[in-house]
Amino acid sequence: MRVRASSNKWILLGVAAALGSLDCSGGNGGGGGFNSSGTDDAGGNASSSGASVAGSASGGASGAGSTSGASGSSSGGSMNGSSGSGSSSSSGGAEAGSGSSSGSDSGSTGGSGSSGSGGSDSGAKVTCPAAPSGAPANAVTAYTALNQIRVPAGSGCMNLVADLDTSAQAYCSYEAANSSNQSCVATAHTEVMGCTGFTGADVQTREVAAGYPQSLAYTEVATTFGNNPAAAVPSWINTVYHRIPLLDPWTVDMGYGGATGCDAIDIGQGMSSIPTSTIVVYPYDGQTNVPTSFSGLEGPQPPAPSGGYPSSYPVNIYAKALSVTQHVLTKAGDSTPLDHLWLDMNSSNLQSGLQGYFTDTAFLYGAPFAANTKYQVQIVGTYSGGTLKKTWTFTTGSSPGS
16 A cells, blocks of 8 residues: 655555455555555654654543444544654663653653653553564664554554564665666565565565564555654554554554665564454544544545545544444534544445455544544444443544644
8 A cells, every 4th residue: 555645755555465465556466555646744743754643642442342343434423533652762662651752771651642742641551562682773663653652542562573674674675776677666565576685576475584474474564754763653553544454453563674765564463462352442532632634645545535535534443343333423512423434344435355454443534623622432333342332532633644
């Protein structure tokens, strides 16, 4: 998948063979690939010119209630958000609770929501494992930045895996070495045998070649900020399709690579310890400074809501065996439902081949959110844990997302 970020930078998402051949706009079948066009708005507090993920809250979003995906579009409310994040390079792990973000020799800390890079301290903290000794500094930065978003949302920690660092770095080195040879880089996430630095035609092959287990090899996201994980991570989170594997609580292995004009996270399914009864929503309950909008510039472009793009910032839920019968968005204190598009694996307007990504997640988004406004979402249905009735609120800031 490609989404263009500010300064003409592309975000890419490789498709997992485990989900079948999701061959969209030039994907190669087994490795797949999504291609897009457009530009993300520059904005927020991410470094470089990429979009930021901003937010703060006092609570995480894996709680009582559940969601399930009913197909359909344009009925009821819509919602959007992005979680609090901060990032810092370190040689240790990421700690996320509800405090402010600050780096340290042994890792970095992040709140269970932070207002940009800060936030009030209110809630239990979760400490992610230290990064492996000798991990590249930018890989640790990517690991820290991503976990500072995942943990407040309730998705738990990603693991930084050396084999996936190797495969991601190999892909970016290939892209940089062949940047002037269009025949080598014409298709996202696909390498061509005979081109400089070739290590595997698709992401799963490259992950396995680097030593990662074939049964867990999964997917890849990449962008062209150029060895800048602090900008790349939030730019992926500010989309629909790219966000799915990065915040999935049951997908837990990652590795980062970077080179001139390239950033990549290779993702492995790993072995998650998150209970299957977990529910994660994004933006999470109580989050603040949520972006107001999403440009829709992602490839393939997600289905547009009735008013077209820009839409509200995308909001999604993760739950096993999700089946939703009702989804309502309102402004807090106002019972009038807000129109939105609902996107799950049964949606008729979901592009062919993408249903596999929506097995445990669903999205809704509608017209851009008002700035500095609290919204409430309620999702009703069933999931693997039984009956689902999840209600939560979040508050927008003044800036768009991407």
